[in-house]
Amino acid sequence: MSVKFETRDIVVPGDLLYEGRIRTGENTFRREGNVYSNKVGLVNYGNDRVSVIALEGTYTPLVGDLVVGMVTDIELGQWVVDIGASTDAILTINDAINKSFRTNFDMTRVLDVGDVVVAKIVDLDRRRTPILSIVGRELGKVHEGFIMKITPSKIPRLIGKKGSMINMILRETRSQITIGQNGRILINGRNREDEELVVKVIHKIENEAHTSGLTNRIQEYLRKIKEDRK
């Protein structure tokens, strides 16, 4: 029964985190009664639980996630969407248009191969394939803007506590930003300069995601750049 690290220490896969019985949190596994880390991350002891905040991670689809994906194929009655997960996601016609349709419905009129969509994961089917929906506000085909990718494990940091980080960035840069939980971020600024600023800031957040006091530092960083421009 003992703690092997201190909270917020960096651990690597296979590191022994806790000896004895305790609840296992994210990114940990149990072997021979002890708890080990399975990712590179920051260890967190608390609430009778050991977890690791991953510094690098792949995207695991969860119901309710907002994702940015690209249509890669059209099948019978459904689109195949690449969302950067281990398997492609499926978007059926029912989840794409909110009205009845005929069997000879031309699907390319709604979405074609190569189109980018903002969608919500509404279900995971029996094979754990994500099922998407684009019916809803601010969902659907993307017409303008560009996409940047960051590690999906750093998305919570970009959003911040109750959206504090992203709201601050929105306020300061006056750009439209859609954050997909899969690590793809859709940016649409008023001008090129604003967009470049957003990219810069997001890169900074990605590189310093594991440090504390980030929101304040980013705010200062934004102010400094803005002053330099004037």
Add this chain to the structure above:
Amino acid sequence: MSKKTKKKTTKRKSSKKKWARVDGRKPDELRPMKIESGVIPNADGSAYIEMGRNKIIVGVYGPREMHPKRFSKPNRGVLRCRYHMAPFSVDPRRSPAPSRRDQEISMVITDAIEPALFLERYPRSVIDVYAEIIEADGGTRCASINAAAVALADAGIPMKDLVSSCAAGKYDGKIVLDLGDHEDKKGESDVPVAYLPKIDEVTLLQMEGIMTQEETEKCIDLAIEGCKQVYEAQKEALKKKYGMVDEAEEKEEETGEEETVEEEEE
């Protein structure tokens, strides 16, 4: 055969007072090693390793949809490793086409790394590992495994443990660690070992050449000791990527600007 080698050894000992390896290392000393993680921006994870004069770059992609789909498995993910030597990695130039040897080493690396992964979490998917040998100097399969393990951890793929690998062998009648190109070719025997340091399991064990049973056992033990040293270097490489920012954080803590509330979740 053993008689012949014995003769050779005694001869050497008489001519030279002190026995030394070609590059002046101690029998249980590794070559200088440098590992760096996150070197390929477009890969999900990557690593670069220098082990002596070996230079290898490894990229990891996935877990992603498997193409062609018929090779995917319904109940688990698949690990696909590709070991490839660049034409300029050896002298004389080598054909860039994958050789029989490349194919075999690819398979061997796959089998060495697979036990460390939770592949059952990614059904119908594939994790691709590409190891490109830029410069070869003996023991490339071990160096590839070391770099691949770091690259997989860098990609954020769940792992039970890192995989460390190192060879030991017999050269000039002595058991030595981490054979270089010359020792590999001129030596009597070569035993590459891959090892899960925390789980204490061997995942790769090959042997080439002739040795007695005792010598082989000694070789394996020595190689495992080498793997443990490699493991420390791998850990260092993974932590180093975040080290620089850590210092900045400490400075800030001193000035008292640290936020007390952590903003982890949305």
